[in-house]
Amino acid sequence: MPQTVIIICFTLGIILHAFSYVQRFQGLHRRTYEMNPVTPLVWLITNLLTLVFLAATENWWLFSAGALGVVYISVFFAWSIKVMRQDKRRCWKIQPVDYVCFGLSLTAAGLFYATGDASVGALLVFVSGVLGEMPQLRKDFVAPRTDSMRYYLVPALRYFILTGTLTHVDFVGLSNSLYWGMWIVVETAWIAFCQVRVRVAKRRALAPETVAVSIDDRS
Numbered sequence: 001m002p003q004t005v006i007i008i009c010f011t012l013g014i015i016l017h018a019f020s021y022v023q024r025f026q027g028l029h030r031r032t033y034e035m036n037p038v039t040p041l042v043w044l045i046t047n048l049l050t051l052v053f054l055a056a057t058e059n060w061w062l063f064s065a066g067a068l069g070v071v072y073i074s075v076f077f078a079w080s081i082k083v084m085r086q087d088k089r090r091c092w093k094i095q096p097v098d099y100v101c102f103g104l105s106l107t108a109a110g111l112f113y114a115t116g117d118a119s120v121g122a123l124l125v126f127v128s129g130v131l132g133e134m135p136q137l138r139k140d141f142v143a144p145r146t147d148s149m150r151y152y153l154v155p156a157l158r159y160f161i162l163t164g165t166l167t168h169v170d171f172v173g174l175s176n177s178l179y180w181g182m183w184i185v186v187e188t189a190w191i192a193f194c195q196v197r198v199r200v201a202k203r204r205a206l207a208p209e210t211v212a213v214s215i216d217d218r219s
Contacts, residue, residue, distance in 0.1 A: 009164030034146035042132025144194035
């Protein structure tokens with residue numbers, strides 16, 4: 001990519017990253033947004049491992065963007081735990097299966113240490129990161145109103161834009177830009193499905209009452 005394009009994409013990526021976390025912080029503060037803390041914990045672990053792989057493959061622009069993300073994620077992780085503990089009304093809880101992703105993260109670190117192959121490590125970290133999203137997506141199935149598609153659309157756009165910062169194309173770079181953007185689009189579709197599912201269920205639950213009222217009125 002030309003240097004001018006890289007700088008523009010990097011700047012836009014930083015702005016969108018900050019904006020996406022401002023949205024999430026506002027949601028946590030207003031108690032309109034709930035996060036399964038396992039997911040941001042996975043973000044933190046995989047992000048730290050990813051920084052190693054990005055440095056090994058000299059993807060320095062993505063490395064810089066990821067390093068800034070560690071700060072946001074750390075604050076977000078601590079805040080999400082606080083909100084979870086204080087909110088006694090939540091209808092979801094952390095399950096043992098939510099921790100499966102940590103095994104793959106440790107495997108990724110071990111393979112990179114043993115083989116020095118950053119691509120293999122990045123692949124396992126990517127899969128681990130996808131699994132790390134499952135606790136939140138499972139929570140969304142139970143309580144979809146405590147999440148919003150806008151929290152996904154901005155990060156997806158950010159990852160697509162960060163693809164323009166790649167100085168060379170390799171799996172490590174693509175898995176931390178284009179591929180993550182594509183996965184977040186899938187997550188956005190899942191949120192939409194969960195929210196529509198709840199609305200349809202409520203309408204069906206109210207339908208018999210509506211019929212009963214109309215029959216009573218006629219009599």
